[in-house]
Structure formats: structure tokens, C-alpha cells
Amino acid sequence: MHSWLLRGLVMTAVHVVARVLLGVAVVNVPLQTTVWKTVAIAAVVIVALLWGGVDGLRDARANPDPDDYEDLTVRWLQAGVLAGVLAGLISWILGKFVFGGIGQQGLFVEIIAGGSFTALLVFVPAFVGAAVGRWLIRRDYNKKHPVEDDWSVHEDRSQDAEHAAR
Template sequence: MVSWLLRGLSMSAVHIVARVLLGMAIVHSPLHGSLWKTAAVAAVVLIALIWGGVDGIIDGRAHDDPDDYADLTVMWLKAGVLAGVVSGIVSWALSNYVFGGMGQNSFFVELFAGGSFTALLVFVPALAGVGVGRFLAHRQSRKDARTAQDDTREHQTV
């Protein structure tokens, strides 16, 4: 399966589950809506951040030269747009036909505004994770190189 498709569909599933749980929580406890909304957004952002970080670590370990890195920016952009479109359509259908607690937005508002917001919720944290992951992978390879260099110096002086 294409990597951006897997990420996009998975992140749309995460967002849809977060929206459904958010709707249920707000219906059950409407006075704590701000807390539930923050928790739902934080869950989506955290999953995207961690997944992007894992991608960055894997890519950083695979390529020593930063010029050889894979194009994870476009991959995560495609995944974010796909997650936004899919979760917008599914959330609209769920809110209008299955579960009224999710809100009653029109199709175009849910698709364009909600989809754009979801795309950013996936894309921006994933790219931050990629950058941190590549930094950590490079830092570890530099430590390993220094340790190997120090070992050769010890053997040469003995």
C-alpha cells in the first residue's frame, strides 16, 4: 500500500474516532466541552507527531547525507489532505444521519473548513516530528562515529 495512503486513512480514522468520542463526551458532560475539545485535538496531534518522528528516525538512519533524505514533506501533505477530505465527509454523514451530538454543519463547511483544519492537524505536527526524528537519528550516528573514532585512537596509542 502506498505510504501516504496508509497514513492518510489511519489519521482520518483517528480523527473520526476523536470526533465521535468528543461528541459523546459533550452530550454527556456539556460543561466540560473545552476540556474534551482540547483532549481530542491533542490526541490527533500527538499521534501525528509520534508517527512523523518515527518516519524521521527511520529516514535519518537510512541516509547519512541530508541531501539523500526521502521526501516526507509531500508524503505527509498528501496524507493530511486525504485525512481531511475523508474525515470531513464521514464526520458530516455521521453528524447528520447517525449521531447528532457531533454538530450540524453543512457538507461544504465540514469538507472545506473541517477538512482544512484536519489536514493541518496532521501535516504540521508530522513535519515537526520528522524534523525531530531526523535530528535524533543524526545525533545518534554522530555519537557512534565519535565513539568509534575514540576507540581507534586508544588502539593507536597502545
């Protein structure tokens, strides 16, 4: 199974579960709609952020040279688009035939508008998480393996020469 497919299917499940729970909460406690919407969006964002971070950590550990990094951008973009389209379709089916409280939009709106929003909710946090994960590993690697550049060598020599001249 392709790695983006697995990520897309899991993020679809996370989004659909969050949306069903949001629908139940809104029907039962309609005055707290804003809080529940925030919690549902945060759940999807946090899962994508953490998973993207783990991907970034693994990738940076496997490839010490940044030029050899895997293309996590496309992986997570594909996963986000898949999650958006599938979550929109599943949410529309559930809203139409099973749960009346999770949405009243048409199929086209669910797939295009809702799918785009879901794709961004998955892609952007995962991309940020991957960048932070890679940065953490590179920072640790650079601490353990300092790079001597030409300027630092010249500065040390010039300071030594000044000190010797005094």
C-alpha cells in the same frame, strides 16, 4: 498501498473516532466541552507527531547523508489532505444520519474548513516529528563520526606552534 494513503486512512480513523467520542462527551457532560475538545485535538496531534517522528528516525537511519532523505513533507501533506477531506465527509454523514451531537455544519463547510483544519492537525505535528527524529539520528551519528574541518586543524597547529615557541 502508497505510504501516504495508509497514513491518511489511519489519521482519518483517529480523527473520526476522536470526533465521535467528543460528540458523546459533549452531549453527556456539556459543562466540560473545552476539556474534551482539547483532549480530542491532542489525540490527533500526538498520533501524527509520534508517527512522523518514527518516519524521521527510519529515514535518517536508512540514509546517512541528509541529501538522500526521502520527501516526508509531501508524504505527510498528502496524508493530511486525505485525512481532512475524508474525516470531514465521514463526520458530516455521521452527524447528519447517525449521531446528532458531532456537528451541525453543512457538507461544504465540513470538507473545506474542517478538512483544512484536520490537514494542518496532521501535517504540522508529523513534519515536526520527522524533523526531530532526523535530528536525533544525525546528532548520534555526528557524535560517533566527528568531522574534522580545516579550521580545527589550523587552530590545533597554531596552538602547538605557540606552545613549542614558549
